[in-house]
Amino acid sequence: MNIFITGGTGFIGTPLVERLAKDRTNKLLVLSRRSQPRQPRVTYLRGDLDDIGRWKGQLMRFKPTVAVHLAWEGIPDYSAPTSIKNLTASLRLLDVLAGAGCKKVICAGSSWEKGFQAPRAEQRPPERTLAFVAAKQALHELGLAMARERNVSFSWARLMFVYGPGQKTSSLIPYLIACAQKNQRPELKNPGAKNDFIYVADVAEALAAIIKKGQPDTTYEIGSGALTTVRDVVRLVFKTYGVPLPAAALKRQPPSASFSGVRADPAVIRGLGWRPKTSLQAGIKKMVDSYASN
Numbered sequence: 546m547n548i549f550i551t552g553g554t555g556f557i558g559t560p561l562v563e564r565l566a567k568d569r570t571n572k573l574l575v576l577s578r579r580s581q582p583r584q585p586r587v588t589y590l591r592g593d594l595d596d597i598g599r600w601k602g603q604l605m606r607f608k609p610t611v612a613v614h615l616a617w618e619g620i621p622d623y624s625a626p627t628s629i630k631n632l633t634a635s636l637r638l639l640d641v642l643a644g645a646g647c648k649k650v651i652c653a654g655s656s657w658e659k660g661f662q663a664p665r666a667e668q669r670p671p672e673r674t675l676a677f678v679a680a681k682q683a684l685h686e687l688g689l690a691m692a693r694e695r696n697v698s699f700s701w702a703r704l705m706f707v708y709g710p711g712q713k714t715s716s717l718i719p720y721l722i723a724c725a726q727k728n729q730r731p732e733l734k735n736p737g738a739k740n741d742f743i744y745v746a747d748v749a750e751a752l753a754a755i756i757k758k759g760q761p762d763t764t765y766e767i768g769s770g771a772l773t774t775v776r777d778v779v780r781l782v783f784k785t786y787g788v789p790l791p792a793a794a795l796k797r798q799p800p801s802a803s804f805s806g807v808r809a810d811p812a813v814i815r816g817l818g819w820r821p822k823t824s825l826q827a828g829i830k831k832m833v834d835s836y837a838s839n
């Protein structure tokens with residue numbers, strides 16, 4: 546299979562490229578704004594999503610059969626200008642992919658879409674009217690419509706709270722690991738907030754299953770299907786390090802405006818034979834080990 550990947554150098558894309566490159570029948574073309582080291586079955590295409598005209602010819606010559614679009618510039622900048630920029634570049638990419646004869650496209654969505662389901666804008670809590678969420682939803686809807694018109698299969702991979710090696714250091718689990726390493730009390734906005742945590746290698750496996758067997762017009766929610774509180778994650782990280790948790794760390798605090806309590810309904814992705822293999826405990830242990838070896 547000829548697979549074109551955007552975001553293949555990022556936190557989620559890196560293990561996906563590694564996973565797909567193991568299959569000798571795959572040829573991968575991976576977009577990146579930076580030059581990348583060579584590896585078997587992977588060609589890096591130097592280019593920016595904002596400037597497709599410059600590298601469109603190489604994409605056409607590659608003749609992608611499948612495309613996975615993960616790139617999203619500027620995270621954690623969820624502002625309107627950045628979100629609109631990403632949406633515009635993504636829609637242009639979908640148009641170019643259809644023109645290149647690509648028959649299957651998979652785009653990455655976010656769990657936050659699920660916390661944003663009130664039918665009318667005025668009914669939504671103001672903290673949830675994030676431009677980022679609106680842009681992802683618009684990409685989902687317009688991507689589906691464009692794909693139908695161009696006879697392309699379009700799948701939406703709605704990712705829950707992904708964690709694992711390579712995650713941004715400001716994210717929850719890397720931050721807690723840094724606190725445990727220094728035996729420092731973590732500052733938590735809302736220890737009672739719940740998330741559906743899913744290990745990054747499991748997400749790569751799920752995306753590989755969608756590439757192989759995913760159906761058109763389908764949303765795949767990728768998560769464990771279970772909710773875990775931030776408080777329990779803190780306990781797991783400190784326990785893995787074997788350091789005592791400062792008593793005041795988990796004290797009750799006023800509810801925050803952050804999103805919480807969104808979990809995947811993994812029924813559809815399970816239909817492709819996928820199951821998460823890494824428990825939260827095992828995933829945190831792998832992260833701690835990877836930090837120790839670096």
Ligand SMILES: NC(=O)c1ccc[n+]([C@@H]2O[C@H](COP(=O)([O-])OP(=O)(O)OC[C@H]3O[C@@H](n4cnc5c(N)ncnc54)[C@H](OP(=O)(O)O)[C@@H]3O)[C@@H](O)[C@H]2O)c1
Nearest residue numbers: 552554555556557577578593594615616617618653704707
């Ligand atoms: N991380 C999560 O927990 C999570 C949860 C839900 C959904 N998602 C979604 O999953 C996707 C991947 O997230 P991630 O955390 O892996 O992102 P990331 O680590 O921030 O990586 C971003 C990737 O996008 C590429 N990119 C950014 N701007 C680009 C541009 N203008 N042109 C070309 N490439 C560009 C980067 O490539 P170069 O720097 O090499 O150019 C990099 O590979 C995103 O769509 C995100 O919304 C993530």
